[in-house]
Amino acid sequence: MKKHTLGMISVMTALSMAACSAATDVPEATTASETPAATEESVESSSNAYKAGTYTGEAQGHGGTIKVTAEFTEDAISSVSLDLSVETESIGQAASETLIKEILDNQSADFDAVSGATETSDAVRRALKDIIDQAKGIERSDSKEKTALTDGTYTASATSFGFTGDMVGEVTVKDGKLSDIKITEETDSVTGQWFKTAEEKLIPRILEAQSLGIDSVSGATASSGAIKKIVAGAIDAAGGNSDEWYQAPAKSTETVKLEGYDVVVVGLGGSGILSYCAAAKAGAKVFGLEQAAALGGNSASVYGPMAINSKNLAEKYNDGKDYMDADDLYDTWIEYVETDKKADIIRKAIDDSGTTLDYYMDNFDFEFDGMNGLLGSFVRKDWDKEWTVYTADENNTKWYILGPDHSYQFIRAMEKAKAMNKDNDYMLELKGEELITDESGNITGVRCTYYDGTTYEVYGKNVILATGGFIGNDDMMKEYFGYTANVIGDTLAKGDGIRMGQSAGGATYAMRTLPMIHLSQVPNIIRTGDLTADQKAILSALAITTEAPEVTINGEKWGAEDASGTDESTGLTVGIAYAPGFMYYTAWSQEDIDNIRTNGLSETTANANVNFIGNGGTLPAAGTPVPDIDTILSVGEEFNDVLSGTPLELAEKMNVDPTTLAETLGTTKDSKDKFYLVACAGWSYGTVGSLDVDINMNVLREDGTPIENLYAVGQDSEGVCNADGKAYSPWGGQAQSWTFVSGRIAGENAAKSALG
Template sequence: MGSSNMSTRQMDTATDRRPIRRNGMADPHMFSNKTSNKPSWETVPSAISDSQISSNEEFDVVIVGAGCAGIFAAHSAAEQGLKVAVVEKFSGLSARGMDNAAVNSKLQLASGEKIDEDLIFADLIRFANNRVHPELVNIWVRQSGRVFDHYIDLCQANDMQVALVDCFSVAKEHPDLYRQYPTAHIFAGKGQAISTGNEYVPTQEAFLKFVEAQCIELGVSFQYNTSCERILRDGDGPVSGIIGKDAENNYVKLTATKAVILAAGGYTENQEMVDAWCPAANDPEIKTYGPEGGNSGEVFAQALWTGAGLQNWPHPVMVHTIPGFNVDLMTGNQSFMHVNRLGKRFQSESMPNQTLTDGRFRQPGKQAWAVFDAKYEQDHATFETGFDGPVNEPIEQLNGFADKGWVHRADTLEGLAEQMGIPADTFAATCKRYTEMAKKGKDEDFNKESYLMFTIEQGPFYAVPIRSHLLVTVGGLDCDPDMQVLDNDGNKIEGLYAVGNMQGNFFANEYPLMAPGLSHGRAITLSYVLGERLAEK
């Protein structure tokens, strides 16, 4: 049977309805909102015959996806002298965000920000409840510094800017409670604005375009407007390449003599996959993350057709209060009081952003508001800026939002409660108790850090509805410590690797905010290390 035809394994997967069990648990492929309990990805499409293929190129490494992980895997492999192709369904690379995490880069060490590698490693494993491969996390902890040094040198030699991002450390009275590590680096174009806090500046695109240009100089073939349609595997043999479809709807075959690397992102736009593998991704109110169609999960399905397994479900997810949009961003401030629609406070607000979101999701109707008074600018005057730190909109601008109905504003707490549609007596009592505890410097209800508590007593009073934004799923294919994809029995699939958000077993539970930029940092470091390792094969 030729490598372009449907394998025996694929045909078995299409017809066998029995749930495969892994680690004593039914395989997550079998969970779906469909009445048949058969997910769409278990129906393998017809094989693409050799006669349908218009061209065939051979490479050492074929990479599916030109996002952060794919670009750095390509650059690393090409630097090692490998012949590399990158297949991408869009017309150009995909870039978002701005923070990139590393441990003990030359930039950090020069600024006196030496990180305890053993401690951050232990914290990440503990945060994941040991539901990850420690070896994968260890690659980032121990090798991100030297990988980032390489890109710091490369960028600075080409007039790119490199900067560290300040972090806002939430836990001051109990510093071991929510440790924050100064991991975030920003790489920006010459003269480009740089954010050192929560303000979103899209510097990542400049960084990835710079690395893409370096890849092209090294001979990497970027095949844009070309979607991956099949991952080629004959039976239980190695993965040998992919079949893509170009802009003219021609099938093209790319043979890979060393590896196919899957770097096609998450699956937040595939509702069936979200329901089956990551139902927590249904909770956020806002679910847009560009480019549209970029996280549709089709490459996950193609991997499953080859027999690939998944990281144990439910998969982790990255959720924040909505980033970068005026007054909505203020709701992430841990210095405000949060109340639910019963008019009651329900948690310590001095927790990391995503942890606060988890607490809101368990409230009636998932509703909550951030409440503060007219002196918030004065209250925040001495706060440091930085990642996950307080964000202030000038009061004139805040009042403008209130005039438009985006923010509740009233001269009395009772009037504010009426606008919010919550019980006025309960709400007023909640504000009174919070104010009393702020004056005493002790949160007797939830142990909030006292320096983050401010009285609510000077009108006008404000309440901002809290919303959250789904960014990406950060769980993926079952991968071993070599980044090699495993089948449903835990065996290596020779020639198949996954990086970035297609790679499982690096994150569990949810995305940890203790190391800002870790999603990009993981993608850059592990992809670079993988390129080096493939050159040694």
């Protein structure tokens, strides 16, 4: 295992990085603070209450449609099974056992939501209510005439993706209908553009359909879920019954054919847009499709790319002179990947990084800043200009937690590229499903689904895959790493590009390169008000401090040295990517906790950088008593961020060998001493392993021959710059640099091949 020493980055960077950290709209189960009250009465266990049998109900959860199946005797619910496979594994799915127990104990749909998984709980409640109605022979609530609403304006709130407070909205009911929805408070927009997208797209759709059964906006599911919760709360406050408002509008079954393109780009995040631009500039007719409701993908909320000796940046920051030793970086890189198998590509990734940025600055108006010490390399202090930062909006005021708001740059470039040919076009909310091939197996286009259900067949001579890797695909994560990871970025990255490439015979490269992880925090961000922001900061500090012994999820010792290479000033880590399950626990004895209660946090812990996903709280100075430490730990336990118990009890909870765990804790397995394990998880931007490509970005078959009209870019081809089993090339900005370099190469080559 290699330990990386991380360089310091400026306070401003550290703070904004910290303050932000958010994940994309990965937001797991969002939680309504005003969960509409369950309206059904508990079913009395009286004889003949039900028609015995098995019933199934569905409802929209956080990630899609969940299913509940329940068996009824004549007077009881005798068994329940839940299909929560669409929900986030660590939250919604994890709630399954508790929900089943709650249902069977309560014998009704009036049960407590599971902390942190209220959206899933609420969907289960609605589906169960429907099932109970079926078993009682009552008409389904969503097919009944809706209970009348009283006109007025109602305020409701819901926990959303933001870390520092609920989303609040005002809903106006006029003539018994929803006539206006305004979000008056939210903190989701500091984590990225997702809230804006949800607000723009979802609200008109709810108003038009007069339904909450419409799909959440792709790429903005947490914000969408919160908006729906707010509307549901308002409906209930207006005297209605929100359960009656979940009818899903019928989906289109039409098929539309779009033909005659030279290049079809699947995914319009960074690398897709940059490919689109280069292909358009080279004269090709280009079509782009993006599953999310906004352009830019993860690339719209990052800091910026590595940039080696860009002429424009050299002018601005280095008197026109080169500012990096490209050979030095090349040698470091080859040493890092321990093979020269892809040496030609790595050389190009370095040499083209500056010239490619210049190309996009000169032709598509991209703008970068920050070579004045804002961001230096993680690994080498002397590489202080290795990395650049996107220019934020004109006033440089709008920053997300992990970078400036620069989606405007991608939108501007896209519009410019689209205008280069009257036939160029692109569509949002259009998901690439599979490659279309002719009888001889040649790729001729992409079959896609629009959000309203319409199938699109987009035909073109060349296809560029730019779907951002596979961090959002639990099955692939488990296949390659054995575990899923906590995600800061976009979970729409479900490996679709890699799957499509493989379906055409494409090989993969370095699929087991560890996911990009530089940040760690508790695994389950507490977005509710169960703790104050300052209390959340203490929980975070206990998780990420380097003071406490560290225990792997297998109960073994995880050395602080290997653990993280954590830079205390920035909280950035690389090494946690190597930990089993991308996480470990910090271990605290009861004595440690008693000491914190009376004597406060140590210097080290009180200075841990908790800004990242920090919920806006601040830590008390070292030595300040923490009288509420027990509350902090017990709420942490409720959210699965803390485990407590004797070594035996902990071993059972962790499903590990008690002797091993006890030894790691420095005691014996029969000890009656109580310990607290605070979970510290790596938060990942995305995966790195990818399709194999050659220097032209052509996808390669197992035998090394190129699939002529298929290209892969960005995280769909980034494995070629990395190495199986290692952390992603850790000097900073390489992934984003690759989006530019690979994007331009693929766009130009696809255009050239199409135009002959």
